[in-house]
Amino acid sequence: xxxxxxxxxxxxxxxxxxxxxxxxxxxxxxxxxxxxxxxxxxxxxxxxxxxxxxxxxxxxxxxxxxxxxxxxxxxxxxxxxxxxxxxxxxxxxxxxxxxxxxxxxxxxxxxxxxxxxxxxxxxxxxxxxxxxxxxxxxxxxxxxxxxxxxxxxxxxxxxxxxxxxxxxxxxxxxxxxxxxxxxxxxxxxxxxxxxxxxxxxxxxxxxxxxxxxxxxxxxxxxxxxxxxxxxxxxxxxxxxxxxxxxxxxxxxxxxxxxxxxxxxxxxxxxxxxxxxxxxxxxxxxxxxxxxxxxxxxxxxxxxxxxxxxxxxxxxxxxxxxxxxxxxxxxxxxxxxxxxxxxxxxxxxxxxxxxxxxxxxxxxxxxxxxxxxxxxxxxxxxxxxxxxxxxxxxxxx
Amino acid sequence: xxxxxxxxxxxxxxxxxxxxxxxxxxxxxxxxxxxxxxxxxxxxxxxxxxxxxxxxxxxxxxxxxxxxxxxxxxxxxxxxxxxxxxxxxxxxxxxxxxxxxxxxxxxxxxxxxxxxxxxxxxxxxxxxxxxxxxxxxxxxxxxxxxxxxxxxxxxxxxxxxxxxxxxxxxxxxxxxxxxxxxxxxxxxxxxxxxxxxxxxxxxxxxxxxxxxxxxxxxxxxxxxxxxxxxxxxxxxxxxxxxxxxxxxxxxxxxxxxxxxxxxxxxxxxxxxxxxxxxxxxxxxxxxxxxxxxxxxxxxxxxxxxxxxxxxxxxxxxxxxxxxxxxxxxxxxxxx
Numbered sequence: 001x002x003x004x005x006x007x008x009x010x011x012x013x014x015x016x017x018x019x020x021x022x023x024x025x026x027x028x029x030x031x032x033x034x035x036x037x038x039x040x041x042x043x044x045x046x047x048x049x050x051x052x053x054x055x056x057x058x059x060x061x062x063x064x065x066x067x068x069x070x071x072x073x074x075x076x077x078x079x080x081x082x083x084x085x086x087x088x089x090x091x092x093x094x095x096x097x098x099x100x101x102x103x104x105x106x107x108x109x110x111x112x113x114x115x116x117x118x119x120x121x122x123x124x125x126x127x128x129x130x131x132x133x134x135x136x137x138x139x140x141x142x143x144x145x146x147x148x149x150x151x152x153x154x155x156x157x158x159x160x161x162x163x164x165x166x167x168x169x170x171x172x173x174x175x176x177x178x179x180x181x182x183x184x185x186x187x188x189x190x191x192x193x194x195x196x197x198x199x200x201x202x203x204x205x206x207x208x209x210x211x212x213x214x215x216x217x218x219x220x221x222x223x224x225x226x227x228x229x230x231x232x233x234x235x236x237x238x239x240x241x242x243x244x245x246x247x248x249x250x251x252x253x254x255x256x257x258x259x260x261x262x263x264x265x266x267x268x269x270x271x272x273x274x275x276x277x278x279x280x281x282x283x284x285x286x287x288x289x290x291x292x293x294x295x296x297x298x299x300x301x302x303x304x305x306x307x308x309x310x311x312x313x314x315x316x317x318x319x320x321x322x323x324x325x326x327x328x329x330x331x332x333x334x335x336x337x338x339x340x341x342x343x344x345x346x347x348x349x350x351x352x353x354x355x356x357x358x359x360x361x362x363x364x365x366x367x368x369x370x371x372x373x374x375x376x377x378x379x380x381x382x383x384x385x386x387x388x389x390x391x392x393x394x395x396x
Numbered sequence: 397x398x399x400x401x402x403x404x405x406x407x408x409x410x411x412x413x414x415x416x417x418x419x420x421x422x423x424x425x426x427x428x429x430x431x432x433x434x435x436x437x438x439x440x441x442x443x444x445x446x447x448x449x450x451x452x453x454x455x456x457x458x459x460x461x462x463x464x465x466x467x468x469x470x471x472x473x474x475x476x477x478x479x480x481x482x483x484x485x486x487x488x489x490x491x492x493x494x495x496x497x498x499x500x501x502x503x504x505x506x507x508x509x510x511x512x513x514x515x516x517x518x519x520x521x522x523x524x525x526x527x528x529x530x531x532x533x534x535x536x537x538x539x540x541x542x543x544x545x546x547x548x549x550x551x552x553x554x555x556x557x558x559x560x561x562x563x564x565x566x567x568x569x570x571x572x573x574x575x576x577x578x579x580x581x582x583x584x585x586x587x588x589x590x591x592x593x594x595x596x597x598x599x600x601x602x603x604x605x606x607x608x609x610x611x612x613x614x615x616x617x618x619x620x621x622x623x624x625x626x627x628x629x630x631x632x633x634x635x636x637x638x639x640x641x642x643x644x645x646x647x648x649x650x651x652x653x654x655x656x657x658x659x660x661x662x663x664x665x666x667x668x669x670x671x672x673x674x675x676x677x678x679x680x681x682x683x684x685x686x687x688x689x690x691x692x693x694x695x696x697x698x699x700x701x702x703x704x705x706x707x708x709x710x711x712x713x714x715x716x717x718x719x720x721x722x723x724x725x726x727x728x729x730x731x
Contacts, residue, residue, distance in 0.1 A: 027539050035620040049543070049702055138620040140611055140699030146442040225612055225698050377543065378701045381621050 006052055006374055024052070027377075031060045035138045035381050038391030040365070042372075044380065051380055054372040056365060061395040069355040074100055074174055074322045077355070081342075082168045084359060085393035088127035088336040090159065091120050093172045096355075098266045099331035099344040100174050103324045109313040110268075112176040115194065117267045118202070118305050119159060119171070120333075121298040125209060126155045127336035128249075128291045128298075131388045135288060136220055138385040139229050144219055151212040154205045161195045174322050176315030193314065199306050206299040213295050221289075230284035234371055234383035237282060244370070245363040248338025250387055253290045254282030260334035267333075272304045284386035291388065323350055337361050337393055357396050361389035415508050419497050423490070427643040428459040430687055434643075435459075437688070438695045466639075469632035476537035477629065485535060486630065486637035488528030493641045495521045496648045501576045503661045503675025514575035515567060518652055519560050522607060525641065526552035529609070529616060532638075533626035544625025547702060548609060548616035554709035555606035555613075561717035562599040565724040566656045569593070575652075579660035583668075588659035592727075595720045597657040599713050601686070604649040606705070608642060610690060612697040613705060650686035651679060658682050 030041035039060035045053040065084065069077045081096050082089035094116060101108060133148035156166045163169035171177055220226055236246070238254040251258055259276040261269040277293040279286025324346040332341035338360025345354040364387050372380055404410050432447070435458065439446025447455025473482055499514045501507040511517050526548055533545015566589050567573055570581035582588055590597050606613040617625035627638050654660060659682075661675030700708070
């Protein structure tokens with residue numbers, strides 16, 4: 001047991017009354033608990049309502065994807081990787097494809113890139129809406145859940161109309177994209193492009209999402225209790241966030257304007273006008289507000305992309321059996337949960353020699369022991385929820 | 397009425413039995429009505445349909461089906477639980493609810509028992525349910541239950557005081573502690589006391605919400621933190637007891653608030669000779685109006701943190717309630 005300042009203070013308080021000894025209680029939060037986002041387990045030493053020494057235990061959802069991908073071919077791995085962060089399954093596929101295409105030297109057609117970009121942003125909206133649904137629920141307000149999930153359904157319907165899947169689209173192919181059979185109007189079935197009416201429906205849906213975000217802001221941000229529960233709670237200073245490898249909205253909420261969409265060219269984001277949303281204090285409130293604002297930015301990107309989407313092929317010329325030349329590369333992307341990267345080592349076969357997955361949530365929850373030191377039990381939930389992790393993304 | 401019926405009704409034991417039966421029937425009835433209202437209203441607030449299929453229309457039989465389901469369930473008592481205390485806790489909670497219902501005046505001479513110290517009795521009895529909750533949390537041998545139970549104890553201490561103090565204003569204005577007396581005083585004055593006791597009413601309703609441990613004060617249950625708080629280990633009909641007690645308590649505390657501040661069974665404009673008939677309807681309508689507000693809060697607000705809850709009670713509610721008493725007392729003497 002490490003003896004730190006808090007423990008010493010606590011012990012000195014306990015010694016005041018020798019007969020009434022107050023031993024610490026070890027509270028197991030999870031792996032089965034309503035708000036651990038799956039099967040995270042926290043071993044918390046609590047003294048009354050205050051928590052000392054929080055130890056996260058992970059691995060309850062380890063599915064061995066890194067090892068599995070060594071015995072799968074590249075097209076098969078796409079089905080695996082979109083199960084990593086299942087809330088935004090589509091976005092997980094992108095960095096893997098970028099890595100493989102980079103090694104193969106395949107140039108992805110413009111139109112396919114635009115479709116990838118639009119669907120990635122839809123996945124981001126869906127993921128952030130899930131956060132906006134579940135976070136007030138963790139603070140005790142049940143109603144925003146339904147407002148957020150209703151809009152998410154609109155976005156998922158659009159995703160489904162293109163890819164045929166809501167959660168696990170498995171829609172990207174190496175060198176392009178492949179819309180589902182039967183999508184689109186019946187006359188264009190053979191050409192398999194985006195379904196008819198997709199553009200118009202998307203524009204309408206984006207307007208509705210923006211309206212719903214305004215509604216959510218009214219419902220949640222104007223609530224005194226939510227503000228009291230989140231402002232100044234779980235402050236994450238920028239230097240600590242960077243040191244722990246925290247990324248995505250959690251990092252931006254701490255005031256670090258780092259967004260891979262701006263600095264990397266894995267998808268043609270540089271052609272669109274959008275802002276990198278940052279917070280000031282890095283508390284739970286900022287993390288909530290950044291995600292809400294990012295939904296608005298994503299709708300802006302989608303609308304611009306719909307207006308300027310070029311026509312052309314959906315698929316580059318690739319061999320029937322995909323073999324990636326010998327070499328290694330690292331590709332990363334800005335996923336809804338943060339930075340996701342794939343380190344791909346190929347020995348020239350149909351499958352990778354090694355695939356290392358750098359998932360956002362894994363790095364993001366490494367902050368938990370630091371940020372949960374000495375907070376109250378209700379704040380554990382508030383802070384944990386605000387980090388917005390998914391256990392599939394942690395354990396892989 | 398034939399003579400023997402009057403004789404039978406005036407027999408102490410028969411009338412006592414009848415009253416007991418009536419109270420015992422009212423609890424599940426009120427619980428079911430409010431439970432159903434909560435389901436349907438929350439559905440309305442969240443763009444859902446709510447119960448729909450049970451009973452064939454609007455899901456009206458949903459709560460009956462739920463009740464039957466609870467009785468069919470296995471009665472599980474954790475191995476480490478303090479068995480007698482574990483069994484006693486839900487009874488304590490429900491008994492306090494039943495006992496609270498006794499003093500509510502539904503009309504002139506229409507209450508189960510009109511006590512001279514009616515409101516004092518009500519406040520004392522309503523604390524009993526929190527003891528039941530504390531006991532439930534302690535005896536469950538579950539850490540979440542324990543934290544929930546202790547939170548409930550902290551809440552009781554914090555909110556009992558504003559609850560009592562909020563009532564004093566009305567008692568001072570009426571000059572009596574009897575529930576009937578307070579309603580009669582309001583009839584005599586010709587206005588419901590909320591006109592002058594709006595502060596007391598507000599504090600009473602906030603403290604009543606805390607006493608019921610409903611959102612925004614549902615820390616003892618706090619689903620997202622403590623799983624289900626002090627009821628985590630309860631199942632079957634023992635869980636049903638807690639469930640019924642919560643809904644019935646919502647009604648009784650609302651009815652007490654209606655009696656103290658909203659004129660009880662009296663409504664301006666209703667002739668006095670109509671009151672024995674119209675009284676119960678008026679009181680129940682007023683009580684359900686307040687119950688509706690409670691349900692509305694439940695589905696709008698998030699929950700407080702323990703320190704914020706304590707701060708609200710000690711920094712705001714208690715001083716405001718004291719101020720209310722002083723102003724009321726001064727005005728009573730001066731005017």
